[in-house]
Amino acid sequence: MKILVTGFTGKIGSQVTNYLKEKDISMLCAVRNVEKATATFGDGYEFVSLDFSDPSTFDGALENVDRIFLMYPPGEHLQFDIFLKKAKDKGIKHIAYLSLKDVQFMPFIHHYKMEKLIKSSQIPYTFIRAGYFMQNLNDFLCKEIKERQRIFVPAGKGKTSFVDTRDLAEIAAVSLIESVKHKNKIYVITGNEALDFFDVAKIMTDVLGIKIEYTNPSIKEFKEFMKKVGEDEEFVNVVVGIHIPTKLGLAKGIQHDYEKVTGKMPTNIQKYVEDFKENWI
Numbered sequence: 001m002k003i004l005v006t007g008f009t010g011k012i013g014s015q016v017t018n019y020l021k022e023k024d025i026s027m028l029c030a031v032r033n034v035e036k037a038t039a040t041f042g043d044g045y046e047f048v049s050l051d052f053s054d055p056s057t058f059d060g061a062l063e064n065v066d067r068i069f070l071m072y073p074p075g076e077h078l079q080f081d082i083f084l085k086k087a088k089d090k091g092i093k094h095i096a097y098l099s100l101k102d103v104q105f106m107p108f109i110h111h112y113k114m115e116k117l118i119k120s121s122q123i124p125y126t127f128i129r130a131g132y133f134m135q136n137l138n139d140f141l142c143k144e145i146k147e148r149q150r151i152f153v154p155a156g157k158g159k160t161s162f163v164d165t166r167d168l169a170e171i172a173a174v175s176l177i178e179s180v181k182h183k184n185k186i187y188v189i190t191g192n193e194a195l196d197f198f199d200v201a202k203i204m205t206d207v208l209g210i211k212i213e214y215t216n217p218s219i220k221e222f223k224e225f226m227k228k229v230g231e232d233e234e235f236v237n238v239v240v241g242i243h244i245p246t247k248l249g250l251a252k253g254i255q256h257d258y259e260k261v262t263g264k265m266p267t268n269i270q271k272y273v274e275d276f277k278e279n280w281i
């Protein structure tokens with residue numbers, strides 16, 4: 001068994017890699033820039049070049065692997081139809097695809113189309129429909145928390161089902177390792193409690209020992225501030241879009257598939273904040 005891990009440098013791929021390394025499972029780590037990845041992460045990993053917008057990279061990435069952890073990156077002109085056709089031709093036995101919670105109600109988003117595309121490729125799959133990542137707090141929300149001690153995001157008072165990407169990665173890895181058991185299954189992976197950002201700010205305050213506030217900006221305020229500090233407009237619109245379901249009260253659903261698959265409770269946000277504490281101090 002050898003697993004191709006896409007999005008190696010991202011919030012999920014990095015954790016899939018950690019899990020597989022711990023279990024001593026053979027893997028090939030896909031990055032767009034092999035030289036940069038080798039310089040950054042050392043030669044303890046086998047890297048291969050893969051850019052979903054460049055089909056000339058597909059054959060090399062699919063060589064000598066039989067399973068794929070597949071994520072959908074930001075960007076345009078991504079050629080997943082070609083990638084999946086090649087994957088089928090090369091005899092890939094299983095794909096664990098990182099999708100989105102409630103995707104079945106959102107035919108306009110790429111995950112909906114990707115699930116259909118993967119199904120029609122006839123490669124066995126597991127779809128991991130993920131809730132809102134806890135790790136957004138140490139990614140695009142980190143700067144404002146660190147510099148101004150505030151969670152600055154237009155999510156209103158809505159609750160969301162925060163999930164730790166380490167739990168998502170575990171489900172992805174287990175699905176690929178025990179592929180027969182998880183063939184053509186759909187798992188909705190969330191944490192075990194829905195929280196609003198006021199709750200999160202309180203937990204962060206308690207754990208970090210620094211007052212963190214959730215300022216609950218309007219979408220207008222958020223966009224104006226982000227523009228002022230020079231953030232890319234497209235990125236700002238994506239961040240707004242991610243938080244609209246929360247603002248509308250649509251993101252609070254909890255599912256228990258993580259527990260059903262692993263027999264464990266999902267990571268709670270207190271533990272996540274403790275583990276990543278250094279990021280915000």
Ligand SMILES: NC(=O)c1ccc[n+]([C@@H]2O[C@H](COP(=O)([O-])OP(=O)(O)OC[C@H]3O[C@@H](n4cnc5c(N)ncnc54)[C@H](OP(=O)(O)O)[C@@H]3O)[C@@H](O)[C@H]2O)c1
Binds near residue numbers: 053
């Ligand atoms: N954030 C959330 O709360 C949330 C919730 C549910 C689902 N999701 C889904 O999670 C996915 C994002 O995952 P993530 O947050 O782990 O990603 P991420 O941290 O933003 O990382 C993106 C990864 O994609 C790679 N990448 C970028 N462009 C690429 C290309 N053209 N070809 C191949 N790789 C490319 C990047 O690699 P380089 O090193 O080459 O840049 C990086 O490893 C999205 O599909 C999103 O819809 C997110």
